Every structure is written in C-alpha cells, then in structure tokens.
Amino acid sequence: MRVIGLTGGIATGKSTFAALLRARGAPVVDADALARAAVEPGTPALAEIARTFGAEVLREDGALDRKALAARVFADPEARRRLEAITHPAVRRAMREATDRLAAQGHPLAFYDTPLLYEVGLEALLDAVVVVWAPRDVQRERLIRRDRLDAADVDARLAAQLPVDEKAARADFVIDNAGAPEALAGKADRLLADLRAGRGRRLPNAPPVRY
Ligand SMILES: CC(C)(COP(=O)(O)OP(=O)(O)OC[C@H]1O[C@@H](n2cnc3c(N)ncnc32)[C@H](O)[C@@H]1O)[C@@H](O)C(=O)NCCC(=O)NCCS
Numbered sequence: 123m124r125v126i127g128l129t130g131g132i133a134t135g136k137s138t139f140a141a142l143l144r145a146r147g148a149p150v151v152d153a154d155a156l157a158r159a160a161v162e163p164g165t166p167a168l169a170e171i172a173r174t175f176g177a178e179v180l181r182e183d184g185a186l187d188r189k190a191l192a193a194r195v196f197a198d199p200e201a202r203r204r205l206e207a208i209t210h211p212a213v214r215r216a217m218r219e220a221t222d223r224l225a226a227q228g229h230p231l232a233f234y235d236t237p238l239l240y241e242v243g244l245e246a247l248l249d250a251v252v253v254v255w256a257p258r259d260v261q262r263e264r265l266i267r268r269d270r271l272d273a274a275d276v277d278a279r280l281a282a283q284l285p286v287d288e289k290a291a292r293a294d295f296v297i298d299n300a301g302a303p304e305a306l307a308g309k310a311d312r313l314l315a316d317l318r319a320g321r322g323r324r325l326p327n328a329p330p331v332r333y
C-alpha cells in the first residue's frame with residue numbers, strides 16, 4: 123500500500139479536501155481525530171495533561187477544556203512542546219495501527235492527514251506529500267470565521283506552524299484552495315487519477331504538480 127501524506131496550514135482546507143477523497147473511496151487516516159481520541163476521559167494522556175497543566179484545563183465533567191488548553195499552549199511554545207510530548211507518541215501509535223489495518227484490508231492507496239507533517243519530520247516515511255494551500259490572508263479569514271478567534275489568537279496559532287508557502291514548496295502535489303470550494307472536487311478527481319496511475323514523488327528539484 124502506498125501512503126500519501128496530506129497536510130496544509132491551519133484552515134487552508136485540508137479537512138474539506140480529505141472529505142472529498144473519502145467520498146471517492148480513498149481511506150484517510152485523520153491525525154486531529156486520533157489526537158482528540160487520545161485525550162478522552164479515562165485515557166493516560168489526559169491524566170498526564172492534568173498533572174502537567176493543572177485542573178484548570180479540565181471541565182467540570184472531567185473532559186479536556188480544549189479552549190483553556192489552547193490558550194495556554196499557543197501563547198507559550200515551551201508549554202506546547204510539553205503537550206506534544208504527551209500527545210504525539212499516542213497519535214503516532216494510533217496512526218500506525220490505522221495504516222496497518224488498511225494495508226491488511228488490501229487498499230492500494232491511503233492518505234495520512236496530519237497538520238504537522240513537516241514540523242515533526244514525517245516526510246521520509248511517506249510515499250508522497252500533498253499540501254492543501256491557501257494564501258495567508260485567506261487562511262486568517264477562514265480561521266476567524268470557523269473558530270471565532272480574535273486576531274491575536276489567530277497569529278499565535280499561525281506562528282506555531284511552518285508557513286504554508288514553505289510546505290507547498292516542499293510538496294510533491296499542491297492543491298490550490300484559494301478559490302471557491304466547488305473547484306476542489308475536480309482537483310480531488312485529478313489527484314486520485316494521477317496517484318492511481320502511479321505518479322508519486324517528484325524528481326529532486328522539480329516543482330510540485332499543482333492542481
Ligand atoms: C491545543 C488543542 C487542545 C486545541 O484544540 P482545538 O479543538 O482548539 O483545535 P484542534 O485540535 O481541532 O486543532 C485545529 C488545528 O490547530 C493546529 N494545531 C493543533 N495542535 C497544534 C500544535 N501542537 N502545533 C501547531 N498547530 C497545532 C492544527 O492545524 C490543527 O488542525 C489541540 O489542538 C491539541 O491537543 N493539540 C496537541 C496535539 C497535536 O499536536 N495535534 C495536532 C496534530 S497530531
């Protein structure tokens with residue numbers, strides 16, 4: 123099975139594009155969803171988070187207060203690294219299990235949807251990488267609209283990731299999502315057709331294929 127990394131910048135449209143791939147029969151393993159499952163009540167990771175950050179990052183019902191934890195970790199890179207040291211090993215394990223299951227089911231192709239693909243250095247483990255791209259001002263607008271964040275929170279989140287332009291420059295395939303969402307379906311069709319025809323890693327120094 124070939125495993126294709128799918129990434130982007132925050133709010134560039136990665137999840138929207140992943141849904142289109144799923145609708146076309148391609149399995150997508152979602153790191154954000156696995157990261158959420160890893161910190162559900164009763165998990166060792168949530169207990170560790172409470173020990174590290176204190177009860178103020180828990181809600182009254184014992185679940186993680188994501189807003190409170192986000193305020194802490196996106197304001198302080200050191201706190202973010204402490205959180206990642208707890209969550210990333212759990213997410214990596216869950217991702218590996220999910221990919222092994224898909225391989226055992228005989229899928230020829232699977233996507234690995236993870237926002238921090240380049241930040242944590244997963245490139246070498248993947249057969250190719252797709253970056254869903256949008257310009258920074260569009261990213262900012264979508265983030266404010268979707269998550270109701272103010273400008274300072276948006277900038278803190280953007281600063282926690284590599285710029286999406288840098289990711290696009292390193293990618294094998296770039297999905298341009300600056301335009302209308304309706305344009306994405308055709309791009310998903312073309313990407314899948316190219317991947318199923320065996321297209322993969324670009325040659326060294328060649329530019330990415332853009333859709
Ligand atoms: C800080 C938390 C509680 C904020 O939760 P919230 O519901 O507001 O955001 P959500 O989890 O839906 O993430 C939204 C986006 O934020 C960005 N983001 C999340 N964590 C990080 C991080 N550690 N570094 C940079 N960007 C991040 C990603 O682009 C992600 O797609 C949560 O993101 C978290 O637990 N993060 C640590 C785990 C992690 O690194 N996840 C990302 C990939 S595995």
Ligand SMILES: Nc1ncnc2c1ncn2[C@@H]1O[C@H](COP(=O)(O)OP(=O)(O)OP(=O)(O)O)[C@@H](O)[C@H]1O
Binds near residue numbers: 154268300303
């Ligand atoms: N082409 C588009 N035009 C307008 N809005 C869009 C477009 N594509 C996606 N969106 C909207 O922008 C927001 C961000 O998209 P999405 O959630 O898919 O991004 P993401 O890259 O998965 O984000 P994250 O890294 O935060 O998980 C969503 O509210 C989505 O509905």
